Amino acid sequence: MKKEREHWGSTFGFIMATAGSAIGLGSLWRFPYIVGQNGGGAFVILYIIFTFLIGLPVFLGELIIGRRTQKSAVLAYKSLTPEGSNWGMLGYLNLLTCFVIFSFYSVVAGWCLCYILMSLSQFSVGKSPQEIQAIFDTLLASPGINLFWLFVFILINIGIVFSGVRKGIEKWSKILTPAFIIFLVVLFAYSCTLPGFGQAVNFLLVPYWDRLSGSGVLNALGMAFFTLSVALGIILTYGSYMKKDEDMPKNGAIVACMTVLISLFASLMIFPIVFTYGFSPQGGPGLVFKTMPVIFAQLPGNVLISSIFFTLLLFTALTSSISLLEVIVANLIEIREVKRHRATWFAGCLTFVLGIPSALSYTGSLFPSWEKIYGKNFFDTMDYLTASWAMPIAGLFSVLFVAYVMNKRDVEAEFKEGTSWKWLYPIWLFMVRFLAPAAVLVIILQEAGLLNFSKLFKS
Numbered sequence: 001m002k003k004e005r006e007h008w009g010s011t012f013g014f015i016m017a018t019a020g021s022a023i024g025l026g027s028l029w030r031f032p033y034i035v036g037q038n039g040g041g042a043f044v045i046l047y048i049i050f051t052f053l054i055g056l057p058v059f060l061g062e063l064i065i066g067r068r069t070q071k072s073a074v075l076a077y078k079s080l081t082p083e084g085s086n087w088g089m090l091g092y093l094n095l096l097t098c099f100v101i102f103s104f105y106s107v108v109a110g111w112c113l114c115y116i117l118m119s120l121s122q123f124s125v126g127k128s129p130q131e132i133q134a135i136f137d138t139l140l141a142s143p144g145i146n147l148f149w150l151f152v153f154i155l156i157n158i159g160i161v162f163s164g165v166r167k168g169i170e171k172w173s174k175i176l177t178p179a180f181i182i183f184l185v186v187l188f189a190y191s192c193t194l195p196g197f198g199q200a201v202n203f204l205l206v207p208y209w210d211r212l213s214g215s216g217v218l219n220a221l222g223m224a225f226f227t228l229s230v231a232l233g234i235i236l237t238y239g240s241y242m243k244k245d246e247d248m249p250k251n252g253a254i255v256a257c258m259t260v261l262i263s264l265f266a267s268l269m270i271f272p273i274v275f276t277y278g279f280s281p282q283g284g285p286g287l288v289f290k291t292m293p294v295i296f297a298q299l300p301g302n303v304l305i306s307s308i309f310f311t312l313l314l315f316t317a318l319t320s321s322i323s324l325l326e327v328i329v330a331n332l333i334e335i336r337e338v339k340r341h342r343a344t345w346f347a348g349c350l351t352f353v354l355g356i357p358s359a360l361s362y363t364g365s366l367f368p369s370w371e372k373i374y375g376k377n378f379f380d381t382m383d384y385l386t387a388s389w390a391m392p393i394a395g396l397f398s399v400l401f402v403a404y405v406m407n408k409r410d411v412e413a414e415f416k417e418g419t420s421w422k423w424l425y426p427i428w429l430f431m432v433r434f435l436a437p438a439a440v441l442v443i444i445l446q447e448a449g450l451l452n453f454s455k456l457f458k459s
């Protein structure tokens with residue numbers, strides 16, 4: 001007999017799990033440093049526009065496919081198309097991308113684990129800001145430590161996903177996501193009092209368009225997708241755990257607003273420190289780890305605050321990473337008909353293996369010439385390939401899928417079911433039919449060098 005699909009226990013549980021997937025290291029670790037590397041304000045504005053005009057419509061499209069089919073990505077795409085069509089491939093692309101993201105994401109989450117232990121052993125007490133920064137570089141260069149924490153983090157994920165959707169993901173997300181948001185707001189308030197705050201606001205909110213490169217535009221699109229967790233089949237899978245009376249557009253909009261706000265808060269928390277202490281905004285992947293301990297070191301209760309911060313950072317990473325693992329596991333269970341625990345172990349072990357070269361990227365002990373050959377180290381290459389290429393491409397196809405391949409009446413019925421925002425339907429339809437595909441396509445072609453639209457603006 002077929003087992004009935006598990007569903008979310010409540011709307012709050014769904015929002016917290018989806019927001020938990022969306023809000024994570026993407027907003028807190030990745031967003032600030034990529035903003036720094038892409039010159040600030042102009043990038044931030046594009047990111048916000050892309051989130052609402054492209055990311056959110058894709059997000060809703062995925063929920064529709066998931067809730068309609070009650071299946072995970074691969075089978076969902078297959079079940080909505082005739083036998084022998086190639087749309088199932090999109091599900092496989094989703095799966096592969098999840099694997100790769102999970103592998104390098106876990107390396108960063110491993111750094112969080114490492115910083116919790118470092119905080120408890122009072123690593124920053126009596127040190128200058130420069131010395132505190134240097135500790136991160138030492139960590140990066142240590143192969144054993146990176147591998148160890150990668151391993152521990154993946155093990156924790158396996159433990160959670162093991163117990164299934166409601167008991168595992170929903171329970172944890174409901175506690176951890178709100179806890180983190182509260183802590184973040186308190187730290188943000190403290191950052192407002194630093195002398196570099198004005199400069200940070202100027203850097204983040206005033207658009208200097210000349211600082212933005214062509215790839216900055218693609219990066220901003222990738223960032224919008226990455227922080228919303230769309231174009232990976234995750235939202236699709238979470239949609240499949242949704243009941244029919246749940247309000248999709250409204251919940252989607254809530255999650256998108258929360259994600260954007262958290263990304264902005266995180267940057268407004270980090271950049272005042274950068275400018276106050278004269279660090280470089282282009283600090284790279286270590287930015288959050290290099291800056292936050294500097295202010296913690298000056299606060300009373302340093303050990304406590306620092307360990308709470310990194311613990312909460314770890315939790316937000318966990319609520320995102322379990323969504324990645326969940327998608328892989330849910331698909332494996334459906335496609336190969338294996339038991340949940342076997343699928344979880346299998347996916348966890350494979351991710352660990354794939355994570356090894358990322359964990360060793362900065363140590364030079366594996367693939368020492370990688371950077372010379374590809375221009376980026378292994379870790380950055382994985383990040384770039386997934387966030388800037390695989391996600392926009394998958395996003396483009398999933399939007400085309402709901403817009404042109406799925407039965408129009410089904411899509412409309414699914415969109416309108418359970419929502420009080422029925423008026424949004426024609427606007428959303430316009431976005432997924434025309435605006436989102438055209439925008440994504442132009443951005444991809446520009447990055448591929450097939451189009452040069454910055455020339456259009458220069459006389």
Ligand code: PHE
Pocket residue numbers: 021022023024025026027101226227228229230232234320321323324
């Ligand atoms: N959105 C998550 C974050 O911001 C990262 C993520 C990306 C999670 C893709 C799942 C899928 O941290």
